[in-house]
Amino acid sequence: MSWVTKTLNSTLGRKLLMAVTGLFLILFLTGHVSGNLLLFRGDGGEAFNMYAKFMTTNPAVKILSYLxxxxxxxxxxxxxxxxQRNKSARPVAYSTTNASPKVSWASRNMGVLGTIILVFLVVHLQGFWAKMHFAExxxxxIGGEEYKDLFTIVQAAFQQEWLVALYVIAMGFLGFHLSHGFASAFQTLGLNHKKYSxxxxxxxxxxxxxVPALFASMPLYIYFTS
Structure with missing residues (x-):
């Protein structure tokens, strides 16, 4: 067994991978929310559609997408x-009444929060990403060049009250997930110092x-202004 396999199979190695991928996804969210702010531009979706085409055709962006x-x-x-490893190591769960007050609700429920976000991600990808890549x-x-009109798809989607509510609620869960994950990732990587923490x-x-508030504001803005 190579040292890479041993590391990834160890608890520390898995935590390190969680931290690295988590920080990378935080960077992705930052870029994603920045681009989606073009929905507020009020130009009929021109800038947003140009951005969507760039994000699906630029070679460098494609590599980042695969990552x-x-x-x-x-x-x-x-x-x-x-x-699963934590449950195996602790077959009898700690009583919630004895939980340390220093441990946040988000920290105790990262698995639940992550599962909810994953379900939301599937809905999100099916509604926009899959259509942009595979559907008619x-x-x-725009300026003599043809673009897929993702803006119209987004507008139509966010006329549905249930979908708007889903996005807003999911962004609340994302905020809780990030509230623990952000600092935890730095701590796992050893960047934990009284001067910087x-x-x-x-x-x-x-x-x-x-960031979650900005994401949540987009469906609300489209719903109330379209």
């Missing part, structure tokens, strides 16, 4: 593996509120 898919898969698989799409012409925690708290 994102692998990161999501690894993050999910190793989170399940860690949960309406076409618009408060700043990392503050940035994490800011991030876990602002």
């Amino acid at each position: 994102t898919y692998l990161s999501v898969l690894a993050h999910v698989v190793y989170s399940i593996a860690l949960s 799409m309406p076409i618009v012409t 408060p700043a990392i925690k503050a940035i994490g708290n800011f991030y876990c509120i602002v």
Whole structure:
């Protein structure tokens, strides 16, 4: 068995992989929310459709996309593996009434939060990513060039109250997931120091509120303005 296999099969190795993939996905979320802010531009979706085409045709972005898919898969698989190992090591669950007050609700329920986010991700990919890549799409012409009209698909989708509610609720769960995962990833990587940890925690708290709030505001904006 190679040292790589041994590392990935160890608890520490799995935690390290969770931390690395988690931070990579945080970077992905930052880029994703930044691009999706074009939905607020009020230009009939021109900038958003141009952005969508760039994100699906640029070679460098495609490579990053594959890394994102692998990161999501690894993050999910190793989170399940860690949960199972923890349950095996502790066959009798701790009483919730005896839980340490220093342990946050998000920390105790990362598995549940992750599962909810995964279900939401499947709905999201089916509704937009799969259509953009594989379905027949309406076409618009911008500056003499044809673009798939993803903006119209997004507008139509967010006229459905249940879908808007799902996105808003899911972003709340994402915020809780990030509230623990952000600082935890840095701690796992050994970046835990009394001089820097408060700043990392503050940035994490800011991030876990602002980014999910921006994502949640998009379906609400489209629903109330379209």
